[in-house]
Amino acid sequence: MLLIFLFSFCTPPKVNRNLADIESYISERPDSALAILESIDRTELTTKGSRAHHALLHAMALDKNYIDVTDDSLANVAVKYYQKHGPKKYLARSLYYKGLSYYYNEEYEKSIVELSKAEPIAAKYDRLYLGFVKVLQAEIFNYNFNEDAEVKALEEALDVFMEVRAEYHIDVTKRLLALAYTNIEKYEDAEKLLVELLASNNLNDRITAKAMGDYAFLMGTRPDADYETAVTYF
Numbered sequence: 001m002l003l004i005f006l007f008s009f010c011t012p013p014k015v016n017r018n019l020a021d022i023e024s025y026i027s028e029r030p031d032s033a034l035a036i037l038e039s040i041d042r043t044e045l046t047t048k049g050s051r052a053h054h055a056l057l058h059a060m061a062l063d064k065n066y067i068d069v070t071d072d073s074l075a076n077v078a079v080k081y082y083q084k085h086g087p088k089k090y091l092a093r094s095l096y097y098k099g100l101s102y103y104y105n106e107e108y109e110k111s112i113v114e115l116s117k118a119e120p121i122a123a124k125y126d127r128l129y130l131g132f133v134k135v136l137q138a139e140i141f142n143y144n145f146n147e148d149a150e151v152k153a154l155e156e157a158l159d160v161f162m163e164v165r166a167e168y169h170i171d172v173t174k175r176l177l178a179l180a181y182t183n184i185e186k187y188e189d190a191e192k193l194l195v196e197l198l199a200s201n202n203l204n205d206r207i208t209a210k211a212m213g214d215y216a217f218l219m220g221t222r223p224d225a226d227y228e229t230a231v232t233y234f
Contacts, residue, residue, distance in 0.1 A: 015044045019053050026057060030064035037061055052081030056090060059097040070105040072098050089126035092118050096129055100136060108140045115140075131160040131169060138176065151180045171197060171207050178214060187222045194218065 018040070026033040037058050045051045055077035062069050075098035082091035099114035115133050122130035134157035141150035154177040161169040174193045181190035194215045197203060203211070212233050220230035 015040065015050060016053075019050065019057060022057055022061075026060055026064065030061050033057070034061035034065050048081050049085065052078045052086070052094075053090075056082075056094055056097070060093070063097065063100065068104040069101050072101040075101055088121055088124070089129070092122035092126045092129050092133075095121070096133055096136070099133075103136060103140065108143060112137065112140055127160055127164050128166060128169075131157045131164070131166065131173070134160065135169075135173060135176070138180070142180070147180065147184050151177070151184065154180055167202070168204065171200070171203060175207060175211050175214065178211075178218075182214075182218055182221075187218065190218055191215075 018036070022033045022036055037054065040054065042054075045054055055074045059069065059074040059078065062074075075094055078090065078094035079098055082088075082094050095114050095118035099111045099118060102108070102111035102114065115137055119130065119133050122133055134153045138150045138153035138157065141147070141153060154173060158170065158173045158177060161173055174197055178190040178193040178197075181187070181193070194211055197207065197211045198215065216230045216233035219226045219233065
């Protein structure tokens with residue numbers, strides 16, 4: 001009877017293996033990961049650890065599928081558990097997604113608080129997510145017209161992404177930094193980054209289109225405007 005009682009509070013090994021498997025491909029196939037996560041029978045998540053892992057992966061999958069989540073419930077489940085248990089990188093990620101939910105809900109002060117908690121943990125245990133934290137901080141600084149802080153955060157994010165060789169995120173951050181440079185009239189720095197992006201043979205089509213528009217805008221609005229080049233890139 002005791003064994004039956006204890007077993008009833010254990011998550012089936014298959015579910016734990018499934019969660020670990022999802023984590024291994026969530027970045028490459030987020031749509032598949034989300035579908036499987038949402039199909040898992042929640043009654044099989046019988047431990048706090050399995051529920052926290054599922055909640056964290058669910059938050060990750062929603063974000064990677066460009067679904068803006070304003071509810072912090074998923075992140076809270078993960079934060080509550082990983083504050084005391086499990087790998088520290090999971091705590092950094094949980095705090096990041098909690099901050100992200102506040103960001104989408106336009107609660108920027110709350111978001112900054114959670115990101116400030118995530119930053120030192122991510123710096124030590126999950127450098128990729130440190131880059132994500134810095135980019136989100138930059139977005140909030142932009143909304144609050146703190147342009148110098150935005151530029152500093154993006155420069156730090158770019159250094160981190162280059163360190164971990166996250167090519168896609170390097171490209172995204174270069175573009176965001178070029179826009180930030182344009183806003184503070186550092187036109188040469190902005191042009192350098194955009195030219196680097198447009199010279200790449202492996203650039204994502206979506207980023208290419210945005211970078212071309214940004215370069216056209218830069219050429220048409222800088223003091224020594226080149227309208228012909230601007231029209232060509234538009």
